[in-house]
Amino acid sequence: MPGAFLPPTREGVPGGREGAGPSLVVVATPPDVAGTCAAEALAAHPGAVVTDVSSVKEAVARDVLDAAERSHDPSMAGRYVGSHPMAGRERSGAGSADADLFFGRPWVVVAHRGSDARAVLAVRTLATDVGAVPLDLDARAHDQSVALVSHVPQLVSSLLAARLAEAPSAALALAGQGLRDMTRIAASDPRLWTAIIGGNAGPVSDVLHALRADLDGLVAALDRAREQGPLLGGSAGAVNHVMAEGNRGVARIPGKHGGAPQRFAEVEVLVPDRAGELGRLFGELGEIGVNIEDLILDHSAGQRVGVARVMVDPLRARDAEIELERRGWRIIAHATREEGQ
Secondary structure, rough: OOOOOOOOOOOOOOOOOOHHHHHHHOOOHHHHHHHHHHEEEEEEEEOOOOEOOOOOHHHHHHHHHHHHHHOOOOOOOOOEEEEEEEOOOOOOHHHHHOOOOOOOOOOEEOOOOOOOOHHHHHHHHHHHOOEEEEEEEEEEHHHHHHHHHHHHHHHHHHHHHHHHOOOOOOHHHOOOHHHHHHHHHOOHHHHHHHHHHHHHHHHHHHHHHHHHHHHHHHHHHHHHHHHHOHHOHHHHHHHHHHHHHHHHHHHHOOHHHHOOOEEEEEEEEEEEEEOOOOHHHHHHHHHHHOOEEEEEEEEEEOOEEEEEEEEHHHHHHHHHHHHHHHOOEEEEHHHHHOOOO
């Protein structure tokens, strides 16, 4: 539905008038109410561009455009542009705020067919102003994409973490960094995610059906192995297939700065659990002239020590090990690895 616009102000905001209210309104609500809130903002501020930042776009846009159809404001639909910053945390509230949250992260701009070009520009400018990188997608492509890279990972993390609720304490005492990595986002707000998943039910369901088919095949092979033994049950081939396909998928995740995955060397350093020790390690690597490409910190259960797995340029890894040992650090291991694996 095309939208008509009043002439732009000198700032280039469609329909805006100096001193007549906001030129841009950002609706930051759960997706089940984002469409209603965006429509109310469009009606309340007839000179403003309105964007919502919910993680579901097709259902929200449908609610906004339906409201625009019923309105008497010919500019309403054109002033709406959906968007979605691809950054966030599992914690909410002012105490968890981060001024650099969006820096270097994608910000998806989801215009519809009737979005005014100047409204799209206003939303893209918002993204760049906070340090994000604007990307253009239509609503359907966005929802299918986030189902795969965001919504289903959240559900899988929560499903795995739920297995821990009644787990024996002895088992949890063995938990390593892999389990922590897999379950970190399971601490997210259930109410918010209920709205997100409900709003994107179709694409999420499609991914879960494919995941269930893979899981069913693996479980069937393991059940046969339990009854017949691993050599007859075919579990080795099934597990190998799952792992190999996982390797193939991980290799497609963009690497540092969005480029292709790179091969880094991994230097493992024992770090005492005392204030300032990790900062001292970082500082001494900087003095050595070795850049930290990535970092994983493993905590040792029941010990006042951790292992910093520092990813560095393979050509500098041995230098880093020698210099760190000379400065009193204990080096545990060194292995070349592909970024993201």
